[in-house]
Amino acid sequence: MTATDVSSGAAQRRSGHYLYAASVALLCAWVLVPLYFLLINTLSSPDTVNSFPKPFIPEFDWGSLEFFAGYEGMLKALKNSVVVAVLTMIMSIAVGAPAGYALSRFEFRGKGLFRMLVLLTRAFPLPLLALPLAVMFIRTGLDDTAIGLALVHTTLAIPFAVLITFSLFSGIPIELEEAAWTLGCTRFTAFTKVVLPLILPGIAASAIFAFVISWNEVFAAAVLTIENRTLTAFLLAKLGEAPLHLKFAGGFILVVPALVFIFAVRKYLFAMWGIANR
Amino acid sequence: MAEIQIKGVAKSFGSYTALHDINLTIQDQEFVVLLGASGCGKTTLLRIVAGLETATTGEVWIGGKRVDHLPPKDRGIAMVFQNYAVFPHLTVFENIGFGLRMKKLPNDEVKRRVERTAGLMHIEQLLGRYSGELSGGQRQRVAVARALAMEPDVILMDEPLSNLDALLRMEMRAELKGVLAESNTTAIYVTHDQVEAMSMADRISVMHQGRIVQAASPIEVYRNPAAEFVAGFIGNPPMNFLPATPQGGGRWAVAGQVLDGPQTPKALKFAIRPEDLRLADHGLQAVAKVIEPLGAHLLVTCDVNGALFRAVLDSDLSVKPGDTLTLAPQSDRIRWFDPETTRAVA
Numbered sequence: 212m213t214a215t216d217v218s219s220g221a222a223q224r225r226s227g228h229y230l231y232a233a234s235v236a237l238l239c240a241w242v243l244v245p246l247y248f249l250l251i252n253t254l255s256s257p258d259t260v261n262s263f264p265k266p267f268i269p270e271f272d273w274g275s276l277e278f279f280a281g282y283e284g285m286l287k288a289l290k291n292s293v294v295v296a297v298l299t300m301i302m303s304i305a306v307g308a309p310a311g312y313a314l315s316r317f318e319f320r321g322k323g324l325f326r327m328l329v330l331l332t333r334a335f336p337l338p339l340l341a342l343p344l345a346v347m348f349i350r351t352g353l354d355d356t357a358i359g360l361a362l363v364h365t366t367l368a369i370p371f372a373v374l375i376t377f378s379l380f381s382g383i384p385i386e387l388e389e390a391a392w393t394l395g396c397t398r399f400t401a402f403t404k405v406v407l408p409l410i411l412p413g414i415a416a417s418a419i420f421a422f423v424i425s426w427n428e429v430f431a432a433a434v435l436t437i438e439n440r441t442l443t444a445f446l447l448a449k450l451g452e453a454p455l456h457l458k459f460a461g462g463f464i465l466v467v468p469a470l471v472f473i474f475a476v477r478k479y480l481f482a483m484w485g486i487a488n489r
Numbered sequence: 490m491a492e493i494q495i496k497g498v499a500k501s502f503g504s505y506t507a508l509h510d511i512n513l514t515i516q517d518q519e520f521v522v523l524l525g526a527s528g529c530g531k532t533t534l535l536r537i538v539a540g541l542e543t544a545t546t547g548e549v550w551i552g553g554k555r556v557d558h559l560p561p562k563d564r565g566i567a568m569v570f571q572n573y574a575v576f577p578h579l580t581v582f583e584n585i586g587f588g589l590r591m592k593k594l595p596n597d598e599v600k601r602r603v604e605r606t607a608g609l610m611h612i613e614q615l616l617g618r619y620s621g622e623l624s625g626g627q628r629q630r631v632a633v634a635r636a637l638a639m640e641p642d643v644i645l646m647d648e649p650l651s652n653l654d655a656l657l658r659m660e661m662r663a664e665l666k667g668v669l670a671e672s673n674t675t676a677i678y679v680t681h682d683q684v685e686a687m688s689m690a691d692r693i694s695v696m697h698q699g700r701i702v703q704a705a706s707p708i709e710v711y712r713n714p715a716a717e718f719v720a721g722f723i724g725n726p727p728m729n730f731l732p733a734t735p736q737g738g739g740r741w742a743v744a745g746q747v748l749d750g751p752q753t754p755k756a757l758k759f760a761i762r763p764e765d766l767r768l769a770d771h772g773l774q775a776v777a778k779v780i781e782p783l784g785a786h787l788l789v790t791c792d793v794n795g796a797l798f799r800a801v802l803d804s805d806l807s808v809k810p811g812d813t814l815t816l817a818p819q820s821d822r823i824r825w826f827d828p829e830t831t832r833a834v835a
Contacts, residue, residue: 389568389570390635392561394587409577409578
């Protein structure tokens with residue numbers, strides 16, 4: 212190999228490196244720039260938001276947020292969102308974690324099929340289900356209630372709850388449980404004393420993920436509630452009439468918890484995808 | 490006081506039979522090793538005794554009580570696992586004390602017993618640590634201490650040393666034997682390592698394809714293997730086999746040599762351990778193929794009448810590949826096997 216070969220190889224490597232860095236920067240900007248504008252406009256006074264040109268640095272004026280909080284029905288919608296998300300979180304863990312445990316610990320007929328069916332619940336578009344669901348909910352009296360909407364959100368969150376907990380339980384060697392059994396535990400106490408402490412952070416992550424799914428969901432919420440709208444459904448309904456600064460503030464309030472939570476549990480989400488790819 | 494009786498235990502996984510009609514009685518305070526190659530059913534048998542696996546048929550009795558329908562916690566056993574199974578979220582102290590806390594013993598009793606067993610296993614200085622901060626050998630010690638702290642009637646060990654490196658394994662072997670002898674418990678120890686089995690066991694139970702082929706003292710298993718499998722499995726290098734043809738009157742022709750043997754008209758196999766061969770004027774004609782100096786001895790792999798044959802000879806001997814050696818088997822060490830049943834013939 213001659214000296215020119217070496218230098219051209221190095222140049223090629225360097226240009227590849229630049230391309231890589233540029234792609235990363237572009238992707239980050241794609242996500243971060245809109246979020247930044249959202250932040251600026253939320254933390255500016257209503258007048259600034261509606262004027263032009265807009266500043267690139269937030270004014271740290273709470274006017275928009277105050278307007279948001281004072282807007283008729285907004286706080287109630289926020290409360291509804293929290294209630295539905297918490298209910299979703301509880302129900303999806305209550306159902307999903309035992310299913311994940313069963314998948315990782317027991318051999319049973321149709322296990323592979325079951326795993327696939329769990330995922331398949333996400334294969335049906337929600338609009339397809341929304342109308343029959345609305346009819347059924349009206350008949351059973353579940354329409355326009357937090358619990359009814361939480362049930363729908365739970366079905367959306369369960370596949371993730373099952374897969375995340377399945378991968379977590381699979382990461383705990385069965386010998387730990389067996390050792391506990393030989394040391395005086397029943398199946399139940401072995402679970403509470405050995406498995407649960409090890410799995411708790413993962414369960415929390417899976418719960419938070421369910422919370423975020425419910426928090427962000429808009430379609431079912433818009434169809435199935437009228438009086439008790441969640442924040443997403445409420446904002447959607449007011450999209451036409453609300454002033455610009457309300458939209459920015461509402462968007463910001465919606466994005467922040469989801470963003471913070473997803474960031475907090477990212478490690479566990481990667482674990483889930485690792486299993487799903489196998 | 491705990492005698493273990495295994496009566497007619499069989500285990501099938503679907504159409505595959507892992508254990509066929511196992512019968513074994515283990516005396517109180519006896520140290521029995523289940524020895525066999527992987528897949529022979531030894532771990533399955535141990536897990537059935539522990540209650541982690543259910544036998545398809547048969548009964549398990551511990552200390553005069555039938556236990557095969559009881560959960561592990563009610564059997565009076567403690568178990569040491571191959572991968573140690575030290576709880577990662579608890580300190581060494583809490584690991585060793587785990588079973589005692591489950592028994593709801595008072596705090597000072599837990600502390601006394603944990604400290605005593607930790608002392609026994611030389612891990613007093615590690616009591617505050619977590620599993621992640623321990624080496625493999627230390628985790629092993631914690632696992633054994635945790636089992637001993639229970640003061641069980643029976644201690645079950647599933648290849649406890651197989652994950653340790655060779656030097657540590659030798660050290661732990663001797664230590665474990667000493668500790669267990671003092672604890673007066675009945676022990677079942679599963680291993681595929683014949684050196685471990687020979688050096689630790691009161692009795693070795695050799696398993697093959699889901700059956701116990703021989704259960705006897707280590708020396709008996711070594712000197713008088715009950716079946717060809719045992720002869721070939723135990724001993725390193727294993728026993729040599731040669732076909733033998735009957736000459737009548739208890740005389741047998743083996744590779745051109747005539748030897749005394751059992752009175753039977755059937756064809757048999759002649760067997761001799763490599764170290765029971767001497768260089769002599771009369772004997773089997775062996776052509777040396779490979780010579781491996783092992784320090785104390787010389788392992789010579791030869792060809793006798795087309796069959797593979799090994800001899801362990803004095804290391805002072807000078808042999809080259811291609812040399813013909815005359816090897817005389819020590820007559821009281823010769824064994825005979827029936828090639829049809831593979832059992833030993835007296």
